[in-house]
Amino acid sequence: MALRKIVVLTYPGLRPFEFGIACEAFGIDRSDSGLPVYDFVVASETAEPVPTTNGFTITTSHRFDAALDADLVIVSAGADAGLSPAVPATLAAAYARGAAVMGLCTGAYALGEAGLLDGRRCTTHWRHAEALAARFPAAQVDPNVLYVCDDRIFTSAGTAAGLDLCLHIMRTEHGARVANAVARRMVMPAHRSGGQAQYIEAPVPPSGSDSLSKLMDALLAELPAEHTINSMAARVNMSPRTFARRFAEATGTTPHAWLLRQRVLYARRQLESGREPIELIARRSGFGTAALLRHHFQRHTGVAPTAYRRAFSATESMV
Known part of the structure; x- marks a missing residue:
């Protein structure tokens, strides 16, 4: 994917943090460090100020038609309902012309309204994943990952996961040197392992979670060895069925x-x-x-x- 022109769509109810992520990742001139500079455009449907969720407005010099020749079109988090039809229509038109499109956090709803999530893997903040899947049943919503890249459709989980996705795109487009350098400028890791499961609110871990933590630490030091449900369960004095259930409750996934x-x-x-x-x-x-x-x-x-x-x-x- 060529990455030269990047357009961020603004709309009433926009959340400034995720909007700022797009601006921080792609809207800063870092040429003094030998890093790429993008044609970065912020666009709105009309010339009227765009109200955000934090009580201030954004006024832009560009309209949505600026997205029609973009390489990447980004829609930030915001209202998950009541979007102006112009937002998904612009996303669909830009995608049809060859652009990649990105939904940061609940920006995934706009991609869904555009019909771009049908049959595709995607994600959003774990608190909204179930609702996203219910509204767009043809989408394959994964609530456990930080971001998903499915062809030219990019979606991220909440807040900082948007930066993870932006760095991933830079890494894919320009290589690790550029992504690492941009991450250093932003004072953040170039890559975060793991997914949303570690952040999902859950009940107090069941009895035995300490032993599970110790087991997982031990397994990390014994990756070359063969581990089965039976052998892992025996190490924490549980039946295989109880072990599998408690492991899933504590981690959000299966032991395997x-x-x-x-x-x-x-x-x-x-x-x-x-x-x-x-x-x-x-x-x-x-x-x-x-x-x-x-x-x-x-x-x-x-x-x-x-x-x-x-x-x-x-x-x-x-x-």
Whole structure:
């Protein structure tokens, strides 16, 4: 995806924080650090001031038609109902002309109104995920991730996850050096592992959660070993069924899915920081074979391990 012109659509009920994320990521001239500069445009439907949820207004010099030749069109979080039809119509028209579109947090609703989420994976803030799925049943809403990139449709979870998505797009478009440098300028990590599950409000963890925490710490140090439901349950003195239930209550996922995710994260860190052969990383991460690593790595990240290393290896992106 070429990334030159970026347009942010404003509308009544806009939330300033997510709007500011788009401005911070793409609207600042960082050419003094040798970083890309974008044609960044903020547009509104009319010339009237746009009221935000925080009591002030935004006035722009550009209208929505500025988005029709954009490379990326962003809609910020805000009202999840009562949007002007011009917002989804502009998103749909820009997408049809080849632009990528991004919904930050509840901005995903605007993408849904435009028909762009049908049949696609997407996300939003976990508090709104169920409602988003109910309103757009053809969308595949994943409430556990920080962001989703499905072809040219980008969605993020709440607040800071929007910055994670923006950095991911920069990393994909310009490489790890640029994303890392922009992250340093913003004093934030270039990549945050994990998903929304760790932030979702949940009841007080059930009895035994401390033992589960200790078990997970131990498993992280034993990724190359084989772990089954039975073997993990035995280590915390639970039946396999009770263990699986309590693990899901405490983490929001299954033991197998959690362990698989940790192995992929370990492989990612190794690919980013070193030059070890894929076969060695596969053994150390617990996948055993390079073929199995490639299968699960591509399923989780969307790219092959070798392509990920080329794009994100720290040895190729030092500045």
